[in-house]
Amino acid sequence: MKISIKFLIIAVFIFLTNCNGKKEKEVKLNTLSLEDQMIEAYTEGVKALNNGDAIFAAKNFNAAEILYPQSIWAQKSILMSAYSYYSQDYYGDAIFELNRFLKKYPSSPDIPYAYFMIAMCYYELIIDEKKDISPLLKSKENFQIIINEYPDTDYAIDSKYKILLINNILAAKELYLAKYYLSREKWIPSINRFQNIIENYSDTEYAPEALHRLVELNYNIGLIKESKKYASTLGYNYLSSKWYKESYKIFNKDYQDPIEKIKKDKNNLIFKKFKNLF
Numbered sequence: 491m492k493i494s495i496k497f498l499i500i501a502v503f504i505f506l507t508n509c510n511g512k513k514e515k516e517v518k519l520n521t522l523s524l525e526d527q528m529i530e531a532y533t534e535g536v537k538a539l540n541n542g543d544a545i546f547a548a549k550n551f552n553a554a555e556i557l558y559p560q561s562i563w564a565q566k567s568i569l570m571s572a573y574s575y576y577s578q579d580y581y582g583d584a585i586f587e588l589n590r591f592l593k594k595y596p597s598s599p600d601i602p603y604a605y606f607m608i609a610m611c612y613y614e615l616i617i618d619e620k621k622d623i624s625p626l627l628k629s630k631e632n633f634q635i636i637i638n639e640y641p642d643t644d645y646a647i648d649s650k651y652k653i654l655l656i657n658n659i660l661a662a663k664e665l666y667l668a669k670y671y672l673s674r675e676k677w678i679p680s681i682n683r684f685q686n687i688i689e690n691y692s693d694t695e696y697a698p699e700a701l702h703r704l705v706e707l708n709y710n711i712g713l714i715k716e717s718k719k720y721a722s723t724l725g726y727n728y729l730s731s732k733w734y735k736e737s738y739k740i741f742n743k744d745y746q747d748p749i750e751k752i753k754k755d756k757n758n759l760i761f762k763k764f765k766n767l768f
Contacts, residue, residue: 528558535570544578547571548587565595572607581611602640606649609633613652616659623663630656654693661691665700672703677711688723698724702733709740 535550551571555564572587588604609632615625633649668683687700701724708717721737728734
């Protein structure tokens with residue numbers, strides 16, 4: 491009985507000690523203002539980001555935003571959280587944070603940056619354009635927003651360049667499909683794909699070939715007028731292109747490249763002179 495009372499006293503003592511410890515911790519936590527707690531969380535986020543721990547960094551930045559939402563640092567915390575995810579290829583999480591930022595702070599001066607980051611996230615998600623072009627289209631859409639609404643920013647310059655690259659990929663996909671239909675003698679779908687290239691991706695490297703294929707295809711199915719129309723467009727815009735020369739041969743079977751003709755004549759002359767040496 492004495493032993494049981496002894497154990498009971500020890501248990502009560504441990505319980506009271508733990509309670510006092512918790513109270514001391516709570517008092518210590520409450521001595522920090524919300525702003526100080528926010529700064530502490532933000533600082534921890536920066537440290538974690540520098541150490542490559544994107545998840546822990548993002549959580550700290552989110553905590554900083556929640557602790558002091560009326561502060562200017564709350565806006566920056568969301569962007570830092572998004573960048574933390576982006577830096578370690580968590581593009582879906584980064585896009586979520588950035589879209590949340592756009593809704594929560596629509597008048598922020600960092601809006602162009604947020605759109606650019608969203609566009610870059612989708613751009614990084616481009617894996618196989620033959621299977622899924624949605625990241626391409628979403629990336630292009632956000633780059634276009636920057637060009638249209640924030641043309642005087644540095645982001646607009648890079649956005650134009652990125653759109654050119656995206657258009658090249660989209661044009662390559664159209665060309666691939668057009669040739670696929672062409673190989674199966676499906677003329678109309680093939681023509682539509684080639685036309686889509688010259689209408690929507692005329693600034694890409696695939697436009698001259700698309701025009702040549704339309705010249706060739708229309709000529710072969712008897713639409714001579716249409717064929718000549720595309721040949722004229724090809725000659726006007728890409729006179730020095732190899733595809734113009736290929737198209738010219740369609741209407742002039744005896745056509746020979748002047749440069750190639752000069753080289754051939756020169757070689758014949760060298761051969762004749764060589765024979766005369768013996």
